[in-house]
């Protein structure tokens with residue numbers, strides 16, 4: 001029985017509801033090719049909005065890593081509240097099933113938000129009803145705490161399965177980490193082109209986890225600060241600079257193999273085709289930055305604010321020349337400019353795939369914006385990649401950008417490979 005006579009009986013598709021909502025809704029967020037209508041006898045084709053389309057869930061790698069970065073993020077880190085291996089496996093199976101449905105634009109569960117019993121809470125929370133898939137990807141990661149407790153004792157029978165690479169990140173000079181914004185046994189990264197779709201995804205996974213895991217911290221993000229495909233325009237961070245210009249892109253097959261995906265023989269087998277996720281919540285001293293002259297801002301980053309071109313000359317995607325000098329005889333890209341200290345040439349060749357988002361968490365009570373960058377980076381070896389680069393940025397040379405930013409949150413997660421049509425997240429770990 002259902003209280004809503006317009007709702008389909010089961011396996012509710014949000015796209016079906018969208019169709020039922022009429023042409024106005026279709027034109028605003030059309031899904032699927034070949035949609036159209038007629039004005040008089042003239043056919044009018046509705047061009048599908050690519051940002052509304054679904055992204056395949058299954059594959060060799062999890063979606064949401066090299067997938068062209070969507071506009072919005074909702075990230076959550078959870079702590080496991082159960083010690084039962086069976087509970088954990090069941091949770092991962094239920095999460096996979098729910099993610100499989102939500103990423104394709106469907107409700108969670110058999111009956112979804114409105115087609116179930118009126119005497120039971122709905123299986124799906126419902127706030128994405130009528131919305132298209134919006135490019136939703138859900139990527140999960142396992143924190144060190146899922147494998148061992150605080151004393152190093154194995155949890156969930158995962159003895160011998162902890163990857164060496166999943167060791168705690170070191171404390172870097174200048175870190176002001178808040179324990180409540182760090183760590184987590186499980187991570188969920190939901191990215192979509194509609195914030196409501198991303199929030200709906202995390203909310204439903206958290207709801208499913210009730211009694212087995214609870215949220216430790218979560219973060220909303222917007223305005224992707226890293227393009228992960230050369231088809232994308234480079235977005236800007238809260239400092240107003242293009243961010244992601246020199247990022248690894250989905251089209252750079254060799255870089256993905258060399259720097260992002262875990263190959264066979266590189267740690268435990270269950271991580272092959274997976275990747276390690278580093279998150280850092282970085283607060284910005286926005287008001288101080290806004291008082292810095294343009295020339296100073298550009299010198300700090302090492303690129304121009306307008307085009308994003310290197311201070312050594314050229315356009316956005318031109319090579320950085322670290323030896324070039326300006327008219328004053330000084331290095332065009334200064335010794336402590338951010339792009340110099342972060343560049344592979346000064347980091348033993350290390351590269352990372354950045355996928356961060358801007359955030360604004362309101363203001364801080366002093367009228368200052370609580371804003372910054374929720375930094376996200378994927379790599380195959382955190383020690384040789386993120387840690388190497390961050391040590392350089394925070395080290396002796398000390399990136400000048402550090403006067404305007406402070407790291408307050410931190411996480412490291414092992415993201416297993418993608419799932420098959422019948423499989424579940426982390427299946428090989430529990431085999």
Ligand SMILES: C=CC1=C(C)c2cc3[nH]c(cc4nc(cc5[nH]c(cc1n2)c(C)c5CCC(=O)O)C(CCC(=O)O)=C4C)c(C)c3C=C
Nearest residue numbers: 237241242243244245246282339342343344373389390405
């Ligand atoms: C440890 C890794 C990095 C942290 C932390 C980080 C913080 C951070 N970065 C910006 C803004 C920009 N970063 C840019 C380039 C860049 N940054 C990193 C790494 C970290 N950044 C790398 C590896 C690179 C690329 C270097 C290169 O190879 O050229 C840029 C320039 C544009 C671009 O290439 O993306 C900007 C702008 C902020 C604001 C920030 C912390 C809040």
Ligand SMILES: [Fe+2]
Nearest residue numbers: 243338339342
């Ligand atoms: Fe950077």
